[in-house]
Structures are given as structure tokens and as C-alpha cells.
Amino acid sequence: MALLQGTLDVLILKTLIAGPRHGHGITVAIEEQSDSVLLVDHGSLYPALQRLESKRLVTAKWGTSENNRRARFYSLTRAGRKAATQGTSDWHRFAAAITRILGPSGKGA
Amino acid sequence: MAWWRGRRPEDFDEEILAHVEAEEARLRDRGVAPDEARRRARVAFGGITQAREGFRERSRWRWFETLWHDTRYGARLMRRSPAFTITAVVVLGLGIGVNAALFSVINGLFFRDLHVRQPERLVYLQTRSPSPSGRVLGSVSQEDAQVLRDAAGAFADFTAHGNTVANVTIDEVTSVLNGEFVEANYFDLLGVTCERGRPFRAEDNEPSNPDLSVIVSHDVWTKRLSGDPEAIGRSVRINGLVFRVIGVAPEGFQGLASAFRPSAWWIPNKQVGGGRWQSLGPIARLKPGVDLAGLAALVAARTPDLVRRQWDEMRGSTNVWPWEVYRHKAFPLAKIADVDIPSNPEARLVSPAVLAAVATVSGLVLVIACANIAGLLLARGRSRTGEVAVRQALGAAGFRLFRQIATESLLLSASGALVGLAVAVALVRLFTAVTPETLSVPISIDARVLTFAVLAALATGTIVGLTPALQATRVQLVQALGSGVIGSRGAGHSLARWIVVPQVTVSLVLLIVAAVHVRALRHVEVRHPGYRTSGITVVEFGRGQMDLDRWTQGMIRVNPSDAARGRAFVRNVVSATAAAAGVDQVAVVSRLPVAAPLGGEKPVVERGPSRAAQPAPISAVEVFVSDGYFDLMDMHPIAGRTFDERDRQYEGAGPHVAVVSESIARVLGGAGLVGRSISLPADSGGEPHRLDVVGIVNDVEPVLNDGRVHPVVYEVLGQETFPGGGNLLVRGHGDRTEQMASVRKAILGADASAEITRVRTLDDIVGEILYPRRLAAGILAAAAVIALALACIGLYGIVSYTAAERTREFGIRATLGATREDIVRLVLRDGAITLGAGISFGLVFGAIALRAASSVVRGLPTFDAAVFVVVPVVLVLVVLVACLSPALRAARIDPAQVIRGE
Numbered sequence A: 001m002a003l004l005q006g007t008l009d010v011l012i013l014k015t016l017i018a019g020p021r022h023g024h025g026i027t028v029a030i031e032e033q034s035d036s037v038l039l040v041d042h043g044s045l046y047p048a049l050q051r052l053e054s055k056r057l058v059t060a061k062w063g064t065s066e067n068n069r070r071a072r073f074y075s076l077t078r079a080g081r082k083a084a085t086q087g088t089s090d091w092h093r094f095a096a097a098i099t100r101i102l103g104p105s106g107k108g109a
Numbered sequence B: 001m002a003w004w005r006g007r008r009p010e011d012f013d014e015e016i017l018a019h020v021e022a023e024e025a026r027l028r029d030r031g032v033a034p035d036e037a038r039r040r041a042r043v044a045f046g047g048i049t050q051a052r053e054g055f056r057e058r059s060r061w062r063w064f065e066t067l068w069h070d071t072r073y074g075a076r077l078m079r080r081s082p083a084f085t086i087t088a089v090v091v092l093g094l095g096i097g098v099n100a101a102l103f104s105v106i107n108g109l110f111f112r113d114l115h116v117r118q119p120e121r122l123v124y125l126q127t128r129s130p131s132p133s134g135r136v137l138g139s140v141s142q143e144d145a146q147v148l149r150d151a152a153g154a155f156a157d158f159t160a161h162g163n164t165v166a167n168v169t170i171d172e173v174t175s176v177l178n179g180e181f182v183e184a185n186y187f188d189l190l191g192v193t194c195e196r197g198r199p200f201r202a203e204d205n206e207p208s209n210p211d212l213s214v215i216v217s218h219d220v221w222t223k224r225l226s227g228d229p230e231a232i233g234r235s236v237r238i239n240g241l242v243f244r245v246i247g248v249a250p251e252g253f254q255g256l257a258s259a260f261r262p263s264a265w266w267i268p269n270k271q272v273g274g275g276r277w278q279s280l281g282p283i284a285r286l287k288p289g290v291d292l293a294g295l296a297a298l299v300a301a302r303t304p305d306l307v308r309r310q311w312d313e314m315r316g317s318t319n320v321w322p323w324e325v326y327r328h329k330a331f332p333l334a335k336i337a338d339v340d341i342p343s344n345p346e347a348r349l350v351s352p353a354v355l356a357a358v359a360t361v362s363g364l365v366l367v368i369a370c371a372n373i374a375g376l377l378l379a380r381g382r383s384r385t386g387e388v389a390v391r392q393a394l395g396a397a398g399f400r401l402f403r404q405i406a407t408e409s410l411l412l413s414a415s416g417a418l419v420g421l422a423v424a425v426a427l428v429r430l431f432t433a434v435t436p437e438t439l440s441v442p443i444s445i446d447a448r449v450l451t452f453a454v455l456a457a458l459a460t461g462t463i464v465g466l467t468p469a470l471q472a473t474r475v476q477l478v479q480a481l482g483s484g485v486i487g488s489r490g491a492g493h494s495l496a497r498w499i500v501v502p503q504v505t506v507s508l509v510l511l512i513v514a515a516v517h518v519r520a521l522r523h524v525e526v527r528h529p530g531y532r533t534s535g536i537t538v539v540e541f542g543r544g545q546m547d548l549d550r551w552t553q554g555m556i557r558v559n560p561s562d563a564a565r566g567r568a569f570v571r572n573v574v575s576a577t578a579a580a581a582g583v584d585q586v587a588v589v590s591r592l593p594v595a596a597p598l599g600g601e602k603p604v605v606e607r608g609p610s611r612a613a614q615p616a617p618i619s620a621v622e623v624f625v626s627d628g629y630f631d632l633m634d635m636h637p638i639a640g641r642t643f644d645e646r647d648r649q650y651e652g653a654g655p656h657v658a659v660v661s662e663s664i665a666r667v668l669g670g671a672g673l674v675g676r677s678i679s680l681p682a683d684s685g686g687e688p689h690r691l692d693v694v695g696i697v698n699d700v701e702p703v704l705n706d707g708r709v710h711p712v713v714y715e716v717l718g719q720e721t722f723p724g725g726g727n728l729l730v731r732g733h734g735d736r737t738e739q740m741a742s743v744r745k746a747i748l749g750a751d752a753s754a755e756i757t758r759v760r761t762l763d764d765i766v767g768e769i770l771y772p773r774r775l776a777a778g779i780l781a782a783a784a785v786i787a788l789a790l791a792c793i794g795l796y797g798i799v800s801y802t803a804a805e806r807t808r809e810f811g812i813r814a815t816l817g818a819t820r821e822d823i824v825r826l827v828l829r830d831g832a833i834t835l836g837a838g839i840s841f842g843l844v845f846g847a848i849a850l851r852a853a854s855s856v857v858r859g860l861p862t863f864d865a866a867v868f869v870v871v872p873v874v875l876v877l878v879v880l881v882a883c884l885s886p887a888l889r890a891a892r893i894d895p896a897q898v899i900r901g902e
Helices: A007-017 A023-033 A042-054 A078-102 B009-029 B034-045 B048-058 B060-080 B082-110 B142-152 B186-190 B218-224 B292-317 B352-383 B385-393 B398-434 B447-473 B477-482 B491-524 B548-552 B560-579 B609-613 B645-650 B662-667 B736-750 B762-805 B807-815 B820-856 B865-891 B895-900
Strands: A058-064 A070-076 B122-125 B156-170 B173-182 B213-216 B235-238 B241-248 B265-268 B279-286 B333-335 B537-542 B583-589 B602-606 B618-625 B637-640 B656-661 B677-680 B689-697 B712-716 B725-732 B755-761
Touching (some): A007 A042, A023 A070, B009 B048, B034 B048, B060 B398, B082 B398, B082 B762, B142 B156, B173 B186, B352 B398, B491 B762, B491 B865, B560 B736, B662 B689, B689 B712, B725 B736, B762 B865
Parallel strands (some): B618 B712
Antiparallel strands (some): A058 A070
């Protein structure tokens, strides 16, 4: 399923609330939490991470992954935490508005 | 690139690999076979190279890479077409360089910070002489200063100053430094706080106070007193008199004397003489709530009564003009900034209007230079259509192309800025080289000028680069490629013309205004002032004390016992000098005729019964000369005789004799005046001073034309005055340096107290006086020539490029039988149409500009037929010569080659 423009940023921020993750970890988390409905393509993920990093919403640090590999871990900054909350509530309002128009449990988005 | 906060591509690569490995591990955990896991992880990720490219494209790192790439590409292009590059860089360099140089000269000379508190509240006061000439004098007498004070004390506070030059001796080292004599409240009124010590107090300016005090400039303190923290209280000898340093002026404060002659020291005016006729420049500070108009109104309303009282007092003791004439005496006011250099008429000659013209000219030169570059880039952009089209076809984005071309023009302007800086440095050097040594001109390329050059370059690069860049990116791909890359008529062509036409127009306007200015400025120099200026050396000498005559614009009169010593001193100096090797003629004069008198004009009337018949009032300055002066200066008697040995008997007591200028005789009875006597008011205010006229000589004029004759009453040096020194004039033969060495030795040997202040030739002095005007004329002429050169380069460039663009057309024409002459004519016609349009506009705007300029600048004609004919003809000739070479090049086109190239 394709993601709506801008929602990927919120999803990334949201998954990082639980703690630092590396790029692959974020993909897996989004995939699992959406019951494999949302598959994040690396072609969207890394540009998004790059964008968030330059906006200073996330910071990155090299660390060791669960399989003992070096990996780049992303974590939220203070501004990122705020943006995650803001983005979530914005999304809820947006989704509610769309739902009101399309009616509940319609197909597609 | 470590300084750049950004991720390196390698870092990103590593992250991607980590991602792929993590995915591989996850698949293995789910039980996928290792090889299959690796394959699937890679497939899932997609193109790793593509991801890498994406990263690079997005990172700021990329931005620099592109810039570097564009710059290298631009540099390569510049190398590949050296003619274009050199033209563009030279044009820009000239534009920026001329601007930066003019900027620093104007900035240094005319916009220097006075370093005083609220200069906009300072008013400079002048007098309009009641004499028939009615001229405005930059300075007033002590008496008039008092009149002003009485009239307007309620609206303003007053002070006064005058400028001079003297020998300053510190630690046995003597040098000639400019200084000012000022009233005690000068520093307080200007709001200048001494960096050390204190300003003058009222008691410092009491003539009876035996302690002479001086305030020295920051420069003198640092350089001559080696920044001595104990400098206060040290003694400094000024023309032999010992002064005690009481203060050090703050850094930057150079007095108000002249931008060309920064003051190095200040002394109180009354301690060094300064009687009723001492000429002073009065300065007023407006009290809160008062404006210039208010003060002027008060002065105008109240001075007539005071002038009347002054006249009544004078009438009791001296001969003055009739009241009907005298009542025209007035006191015009001006803002200090408008007078730009108070009490120094020679420096004031560069009027703010001329300055504005110079500033405008320098701005226009840059505008023309920009237009030129724009034209060149545009023509080039046009000829590069093919290249752009090919690059677009190969997938270059519009923005990338735009950036590429913009980078190129910035590269050009950066090179132009470098050349411009070199040009500016050279021009400032040249300027310093032509400045008379005796004038101190603090001009240097400073940080502000550098900033200016860089900003000018950037602005030029951006503005000028954008148009052709935008034009280039709008190239219609298919059309451009399809038309064999070179189109013959297009937007570029007419756009180029629209740039060149205004350029020719502006150049022509500049040339016209500058030429008229230069011609008008030339008239300012008087070719035949009535005396010779060449081959004369002027030695300023004094009797081991203040050069008092400079304070008072005349010889100071003192008690007779000292007068005898003074006379003997001068006589000894003159006879010793006359005996020196290589000297032919010697004379002494109190005031040189080359500069206009600063004031001190006195009414002259004939004595005796015929007085009532005097048709008009006349005033004159008194000049004291030794016999031999008229011969030495090549002046000739018109009636009677000049002074000779006989007149020396009149020294001291007895009837005094005078030689008057022609203009006095014209008013007072012509040649018949010889043998009769005249009266002048006495400085002491007592009985008028009687003089028997023995001769009439030709009129003299200052070398700088002020449109007036300056009548002079010549008196024998020492007959009534006590000569404390003066200007020793020497004419001689042989090597000048040797001659001067022997003169110097003779003077110093003649009297133990003799001191020499300065030695200059009369021509040098004339040069100093004419310098500001010559400078203005020189700047204008140089700017005009550069404008002409730029216009030529611009037209040349445009004609060359349009000709090159039409190569194919010419080839076809040649094949169809067009002769070389036809093609030359075709190319020239192109230039001629543009030139013609530019010249028509230029003549119209030139006439308008001249009319506007002449309403502001005095002495500038409203129309100058010669200039309006000669300048366009010169422009046409020069431009046609410039266009000839592209025309001939076009004519040499080999049709076969052009057709084959299709």
C-alpha cells in the first residue's frame, strides 16, 4: 500500500518514540505494527531519514545491532518528540475528516 | 572538505550495507537458506548504486561538488575563448576599478568624518563684503565676528578659527605642519574631548598670559612625541616660540581647516597677535530648537543696526564708504557640511555639485560596464544555444543549466573584481603621485572600498548573469537542434541591441557632460594673471618667531623700536640672498598674488577736495613689497614709477608712498592719480593712513579665476610696518638645488634668529591652488574616456557576435554573389543603426543633463555647440573603427566551408 505523502515521517518518528532504532529496524517495526499492510521501501526510508536529520528532528549515532553488526541508530531529539505528537494528532484529525466524507469502513484510502 | 558539516558518501554506503545484512539475518532467522536470504535481501533493497546516487543528489555535499564542477567547467570555457574572457574581465575590471578608486578618493577627501559632535547643528558664517564686488568671503574680521555674536548670541553659540602653517620643533626635529589658531571655546563648542590633558580655557587666550599653550593632534602625539604618557607639559617650539602642550586631540580629529591639510596643532588666536583685521572663520552651534533658517532670519534682522554702529565708529576715525554702499554688508550662513572646507577658498572650489557629478559619473561607468558584460554574455548565450540544446538533450535539468551559466558569470565577475582591485590600486597610486607633496591626502584602499568592489562584482554577476542564463534555459530543444544550431534572427539579437542602445546613450551623455565640465574647469585657470609664475622660488622666512603676517594677512604693526630691528633683519636677509651664488633677482612680498585674498579689503578714498567726485566706492588689499618686486614679477608701470632706492628713506616716519593697481586708478581719476594722495583706514582705529601715489601698475588676478579683479595698494616694506618675515622671491640661474642651498645658507647666515619655513617654487604653489579643480577635471575626463572605451568594447562585442551568428547567412549571400563590400556594409549597417539610435537619444538626454547640471554648477554653460558636434563625431569614428574588424572578418568568410558545415 502506498503511503500518503508526509505520513512516512510521522510513522518514523512514532516508531522512534519507543527508543533508538536503525534503518532496518524502523522498516521492520512499521511492517510489523501495521500487520504487514505498510511496506516501507528503502527508496523512501533513507531520503526521509536524511530529511528528518537535516531538520534536526532525529539524530544518528553508530552503534552495534542485535546481530553484532555496526549500524546507524536513529533517536528522537526534543523537537522530534514534539513533532511526533503533533504529527499523530494532525493525522487523527485528518483521518477523521476523510472518514466523515468517505463514510466508515469504506474500501481504499 | 572536513569543514563541511555533512555525511560522507562512504558513511551512507556503510549504512546501506548494514541494512541489507540486517534483512539477510532476519530472513535467515525465519529459516530461509543463507544464499537465498542474501539474494532476497538484495532484491528487496533494489539498486544499491541508485540509493547511493540518490543520497549524493540530496546531500549538501553534492551542492559543493556541483559548484566545483561548474567552476571548473566555467574556467575551461574561459580558457577556450580568451578574447571573450579578456574583454569581459577587462571591462568589468575597469568598471569596478574606476568606481573603487573614485569611491576612495571621494570618500577620503570629501566625506571624511569631522569627528565633532552633531556636525549638522554647526553653521559656518561668512560675510558679503560691502565693496562693489559684493563677494562672499569665507572669513570675517574679529570685529565682524563680534557683530555676529551680539546679533545672534541668543540663538547660537559661537567660536572661530583660522588656519596656518608653521615650523614645529619637537626634540630638536623641525618639520612644517599645518595648524589652526582658535578661540578658547573651539574644542568645547565642537564637542571634541581631548584624549589627554584638557581643552583651552578662557585664560589661555588672554594676550597678557605669558604661558603659550598648544594642543597637538593624535598623530603628532604618537609619531613626534612617541606616545609619551607624560606628554602634557612638554614644550614644543612653533616658529621659534615655546608652547606648552596642554592637551592631545582625539584620534581622527583633524581640525576644520581643510581636507587637504589636516591640522596637527591648535593654539589660541589672541596670544599670537590678532587685531581687528585678523581674519577668522566663525562657526556657530545652533541652540536646541533653533534651525538654520531661524538663525539666518535673526542675523538678517539684527545685523543692520550693528553694522550701522560699526560704520558710525569707523567714520569717526577713518574714511569708509558712504552708508548707502556700506549698508549692503551682510552675513550669509551655510551648513558646515555645505561649505565643505571652511575658511579655505581654494579647497572649497570643488563644489558639492561637482562632487555629485563625479559620483554620478563613476556610477554610470559601472552601469555601462555591466551593460557591456550583459551584452557580451547575451550574445554568447545566443551562440551557445547549440551547446545548451545538446546538453539538454543529454538530460541536463533546466536548473542545472541555469546554475552552470550563473556560475560562469559569477566566475567572470570575480575575475573582474580582482582586476578591478588592481586597477583601483593603480589609480589611487597615480592619484597620490600627482598630488602635490605639500598637500597631505589620506587616500588608501580601505576595507570599505574592498567591500564595495566585492559587492559590485557580486551584484554585477548576479544581475547580469541572470538574464542570459534564463534566456539560455528557455531554448526550445527541438527547434534549436533542428535549425542547424545557429539561428540567424532571434530574441537574443534584438535584446542585445536593446542593451547597446542605452549604453551608447549613457556614454554619450557622460562624454558631453564631462567635456563641458572639463572645458568650464579649464576656464577657471587664469592664463595671464598679470605677473610671471615660472622660474621663481619662494622662500618663506621669519625672524625666529611666529610667522605673524600669516595670522593677520598683512604685516603686524608694533612699536617703533622693534620696527627698526625688523627692518634691519629683512634688509640683511635680502642683501645676503642677492649676493648668494646663482641668484639674479631678489624681492620680498607680504602676500603672494596667486591666491585670492582671504579678506582684509579696506576702503580706498582719495584725499583732498576732489573726494566727493569719486564715482564709485572701491576697496583694496594692502601688499607690502621691497623694491625690485615689480621687476622680478615682470609687472609694468602704467603711469608714474614703481618703487626704487629713493623710497627707502620713507621708512619709519614721514610721508609714505604707494603704487596702486590700475583698477583703483580707474575709479580715482586715472593717470592723474599719480602725485596725489589716498587714504586707507588705519588698523589701530586712529587717524587714517595717508599715502602718496607714485605710480600705477597693471592689475593682477589670482590664478584661480573668481571672476573679479583684486585691487591692490602696494606699500614699501617697512615704511610703516615692521616686517617679521615674509615671502622671499628669488630668480636665478644654474642648478636649482645648488641655488637653493646657497640661498638657504645666506638667509640663515644673515641673522642668527632667521628661520626658514618652506621653500617652494611659485609654480608649485600655483599647482596646489589649482589642484582640487584639476583633480575634478581629471577625474571627469578619465571617466569619460573610460566610458568611451567601454562603449566601443560593447559595440565591438555585439557586432562581432551578431556577425558570427550570421555566418551561415553571409555564406549563402556570398554564394549567391554578394561581394565582400556588400558584407562589410551589412555588418557595419548593423552597428550603425544601433549607434545612430544611441546617439540620437544621447544628444537629447545630454542636453537635458547639461541643463540640469548648469543650474547647479556655477560657471557651467547651458549649451556648448562645439561639444555637441565634436563628441558625437569622435564617438562615431571610434566605434566604426572598432566595428571594422568584425566586418572584415565576416567578409573573409569562405562560403564553401560554411555550406559544408551544414
